[in-house]
Amino acid sequence: MSKYKIMTPGPVQVPENVRLARSLSTTNADLDPQFYDEYKETCELISELLHTKNETLILSGEGILGLEAACASMTEPGDRVLILDNGIYGAGFADFVSMYGGTPVMYTKDYKNAFDVDELDAYLKEDHDFKYATVVHCDTPSGMLNDIHKICPLLKSYGIMTVTDSVSGMFGNEVNVDKAQIDILCGGSQKAVSAPPGLTFVTISDEAKKAMENRKTPIASFYCNLTIFKDYYKNLWFPYTMPISDIYGLKAAMDNIAADKDLIKRHARIANATRKAIEAFGLKLHLESGFSDTVTVFDVPEGMTADDILERMREKHGIMLAGSFGELAGKVIRIGHMGASANVGDMLEVMSGLEETLRYLGWKSENSLLGVFHTEL
Structure with missing residues (x-):
């Protein structure tokens, strides 16, 4: 047990009811139909709290898994991907894009200021041939906050899908996925959600699902593949065993958020x-x-x-x-x-x-x- 009060930008302190939820007796997550209901209900609550009709999936892994899985699932060899870079995490997306065969195109700006939407618009007028763009909501190493509710709709107006990292932003800063027209939003358990590290979750638009399903090349990963969850509830079949105790804790944390007006x-x-x-x-x-x-x-x-x-x-x-x-x-x-x-x-x-x-x-x-x-x- 830590002797310190944790006031870091994630992981954060974990409320007692979240810790207790993680200690509940568990079933076989693969075989118990009731757990499929519990998983789906937790996913639906996350979608509701993020103001979206898009499906949410909970993945077993720290927040970075969601970022890599989004890029792995969306990127095909040769795809041009716009990397909005005004922080360490923003620049880091280029590695994921390159890893899966894409061509990252850096839009690098001052690391001490949020993106100027008008400047971005001027850039996009000259070049908008991108499959998708990566956007960091809160770039935690510097504390940078970018206005995703202006940036992502601008990108969408040019036909560019978005993968948005709000692991450190959501539930501390406003996030409205549908208003922002975000295609894939990535979150994590250990930041403002206030659960322990170990889970990431993603909301996925219908357009992003179509892009993943209509690929010409297979996704070069199993674990970092968002399509493997397709019809999990209809078929009562998870692609891998879900960390049930972690998900019980996440549900308690999301209930706390829902109750905190x-x-x-x-x-x-x-x-x-x-x-x-x-x-x-x-x-x-x-x-x-x-x-x-x-x-x-x-x-x-x-x-x-x-x-x-x-x-x-x-x-x-x-x-x-x-x-x-x-x-x-x-x-x-x-x-x-x-x-x-x-x-x-x-x-x-x-x-x-x-x-x-x-x-x-x-x-x-x-x-x-x-x-x-x-x-x-």
Whole structure:
């Protein structure tokens, strides 16, 4: 059992009712007709919460499985795929496309600002011959949030399907799949959903299903193949044994989300107060625009290291924050306020501990990090 309060941008704290649901006695998931009903009902609840009529599938694997499965299922050799890149995860989609024989075309923009939709439109006027585009809703390493409700309909207007990563965005920021006209949306259990790592889920449009079914070449994977779930409920046959305890936990987490009518507003309120407090304390937010309501990222001040901050927060205050990786390794600190961690009580502890830590390490400010956060709520 961890001795730390987990305030990272995923995995996050897991509510007790989710943990208890995972401990329920289980049946044979392959052979019990009742579990097929339970799986389907959980999938339908996810679709409802994401405001879509599209089918949802739950896959056994961490969130990255959904991203790879989407690209594996959609990509044929030679397909041109537009990679919207303004963050580490955005750029990472190119690897999946290349792995399955596609040709990634990078649309790379400033990593400190959200995509400008008008600029993207101008680009697409010149070149829109793409089978699909990849879009990251929340690029967690930097905390970048892109407006999928404008970007994805724009792409659709040019006949471009979309694979959208909202693993770290959904249920902390608004996601309306049908409004955004998203073809494949990918989510994960361990972010704002507030269940342990181990599951990913995808919503799939009819257009995406047709594209997968009408391929000229077979999908070059079994596990990363979304078509293998076709008619699973009609035939009462899963392509592989479902992790039943994980799915019981996911259902409890989704029930929590359905019952939490203040969820999106609370994330926005806490995120806004956190950003205001960080700036008032004299620290520099890493981004210039596109702030997610699930994670706040600030630059490590001169004269101290990310490890200095993270270690004291853990050992002195019992709170786990996160650094980042890739080109941001050692340069930023990330505060996760998503899902079960997006509550005022825990965030007051974070602000208090972070203020003490930074002052201990030499930071001087006339303002109080904790005080400003409390005032701005």
